[in-house]
Amino acid sequence: MLLRLLKSAFARVPRPRAAAMMPGGGAAAPPAAPPGSDSLSQLDLLSRLASLASGQPLQVTGKEAPGASRTRSTEAELPIERIIAHAAGLRRARLEASTEARVAGYARAFAQAARATGALNAFVFHADLPAGIAIDTVDAKLVPQHFDYLDILRRCIERVQRHCPGSMVTLVTAAGARQRALAAPDVAVVELELDAARPMYERACALLAYARSPAFSRDTVFLDADALVNRPLEAVFDLDFDIGLTYRDGPRLMPANEGVMFLAARRPQAVRDFLEARLATYDALAADAFIAGYYGDVKRWRGGQLSLNALLHGLRPYSPYAPRSAAGARLRFLPCDTFNFSGGEGEAASSLERLDERYVVHFKGSRKYAFALATQAERAHGAAR
């Protein structure tokens, strides 16, 4: 079961690609990989991720039994470029009134939670999906209830504090949620009256509200709950940008990943303008028939990343050595292989060697099973948290 699951989860590890370039490049395509190439070992990847999560060497054998999960279907997928091009046509700069009101309300909660900090801030959002609701889009199928998000969040916060001492974590969740148990002097839990069935949209609203509030007084890393900080992040902010965005080159993936973003506090208004344009575009996507017909309710899933990519449309090929601008912000494109590593498709340096050099390791999709395996192992070794 696990083997089948893992194969489906990691089946798209790419052959090496040397350079980002426009699609359709006949002459530009690299020649076939040399004989001897094979895909990355999925069990090896999961072993490394589980080891990273637990801090002790683990070897996944395939006999472990995580919960059941549906595999991803790719039959009905459209070319991602086509979807992003369509979404780019829906770009907006200013929020609708209802969204503006929602963000303004949230901003007050962040203002109350603002605390002085000597280092950087981390922004993490997680709201439990209501029972019976799963992620089921054309390109992603996941049952979040299979994962112990409280444990994942604990690990996420602990890694921020370990590698960025003195930092302040803002954990955003639904009012009255169990995540309030994670509050601590350097962890501000902000509870919002939000629609938990639409977590991606609420997250985008909350992030803009945070950026507009006094809480955004320091450089801030935005993290998916399943993204573990692996190195001190201060050096990333030395790269001079308003927003650092991570990207990959997989032909079937949205090139910019929403899960890790670096928001510099040097020019906060530029960050706010960008996030506002992103959220305004999000609203437009949610109201679009083509997008809704393809993805379903993008306010639940996919819309955050799609609106980000829509805003960036036309700036490809991304390069870390070519700063660009969009919606008033200076952007730096940072390759996922270094700054948001998952060992997945489109990451240039997918090698599992020198994992310690990755700034953030992201347990995307079914990689989250590594957390469960880490917990099992910790318990088995008497090291349960």
Place this chain on the structure above:
Amino acid sequence: MCGIGAALALRDGRGIGELRAAVAHLARAQAHRGPDGDGHWDDGNSCALSHRRLAVLDLSPAGAQPMSDPSARYTISYNGELYNFLELRAELEACGAAFRSRSDTEVLLAAWAQWGPECLARLDGMFAFALWDRLEHSLVLARDRVGEKPLFYGELNGMFVAASELRALATLPGAAPRLDARGVFDYLALRYVPAPRTVLEGVHALEPGTLMRIAPGGATEPRPYYAFDRVVDPVVPPPEAQAEAIEDALTRSIERRLLSDVPLGAFLSSGVDSSLVCALAARRLKRELRTFCAGFAGDATLGDETVAARAIAEALELPHQSYRLSSDDLLAAAQGFGRWIDEPNGDRSCVPVFLLSREMRREVTVAVSGDGGDELFCGYPRYAGFEALRRTLPPADALEGYFERALPVFAPSLLKQLFPAEYAGWREEFLLRYAPVALRAGWNEAQRLSVLDFHSYLPGAVLAKVDRMSMRHALEVRTPFLEPGVMALAAALPPAQCPVRGALKPVLRALLTRYLDPAQLAPGKTGFGMPQGFMRAHQPLFDQMFAAACETLRASAFFAQRRAAFDALVAAAPGNINSQWALTVLGLWVDAVGLRP
């Protein structure tokens, strides 16, 4: 290989007569780039193009430029070669295109008409072009992936103008060229000026791998279509498999680059890269290339590579000619350097490459070279030592430390004191731009810094030198390493195949041993640069040139306003042969372009 010119009216009142006069000037000023044809075109209203042609493929008038497509929507002035134009032509014929010539220019025009800007990603070649779109009423500029062919642009009295050479733009009637403070700073720090900046205010270089569109209302921001970066293969194939793939790709690249209607040759130093190119041409492709090398006559201690190069050519059974450049040759050329160098380039190999190109042009029209091998396969020993810097310093500081220690021209710490404002700009636009290399995971120091070199040093110094020095004699140089497939494979090499120390470029060395005894390679390859020994042996003359150059610079309006800083530079230069030569070249160039007050 050619010289292109373009002029577009940005404001009303710029008559077509002025545009025609501008492109005519650009053609005259670039005549050395194309002795085989002089073409002019305009739309009768707002755009004019010119072209100096060096005929290499399809020598007939059917290949003349500027060239329009059958619909007359697009007209192009194009400098370069497309090595995969036969494949593209077959694809386009399948789409219904018909061709009247055998030229790659016509294929490029048809490709643009068929696929638009996306066609650029299909091209294997070196090129720069200006293309007028009659329907959209806009001019498009584009440059090849790596920056083998140059393209400069600027605005002059309500006209947008573009040309293959900087000096052609600087000498346009009505132009009042002035040194650009940041451009000068970059030159002093690096020995070249990285695109998009140039040493002249208001004149820009289109960056490699980008295109831009200019309409009468103004220009859009240049847009990249290619971005080189290294990858690390998730599963490292055996070294033999990597070598096989690279050999095959490089052989295909050489084969494409040897397609020509004119005599062909090859640069052959005694190093790995050019030797491998010659070996594959000779042994895999059975081509009898004429090979050429330059050495330095006289003192045996001057780092001559001709003996080793001749032995390599003999082992490969290739005809070979070595030129022993005499002191008189070099000195005469060095003294005349300012007259024929297009933009300041402090590389000490410019003069020898100029002289070697002159000699080669008597025998061949096209030559292949090993350029790009060092940047792709991490061949520079200077990368060692970066590790400690990047572990302890913020990324931009680590890079600055690298330039301070490993690439001694004028030290950044000195320049920071002398030109604080320009230093701040250099740090922001150059060091910070490339700072991510210091953080990249899974790479070693050689892989990190070679990416910076690939983006900056290769096009700004190496390829600029090769293009300008060879084109001064209408010799076309082609670079097999800079083919997309070869670049992709090189970029995917794991750290172990890109060592920082010891025997560098092990993959290429391993390949070469299939055809040559490794002992035949020169142990301490120096390339074609004027040896320090040569320059020291003629110190009085180089001192004299330096003094004259300093006098020129001191009298220039630019340095007159920066007298104390300039005196500090002059005082610091004699201790460093690169600094002294760089300042000498700048002075010679300023004098020749006429930037004195």
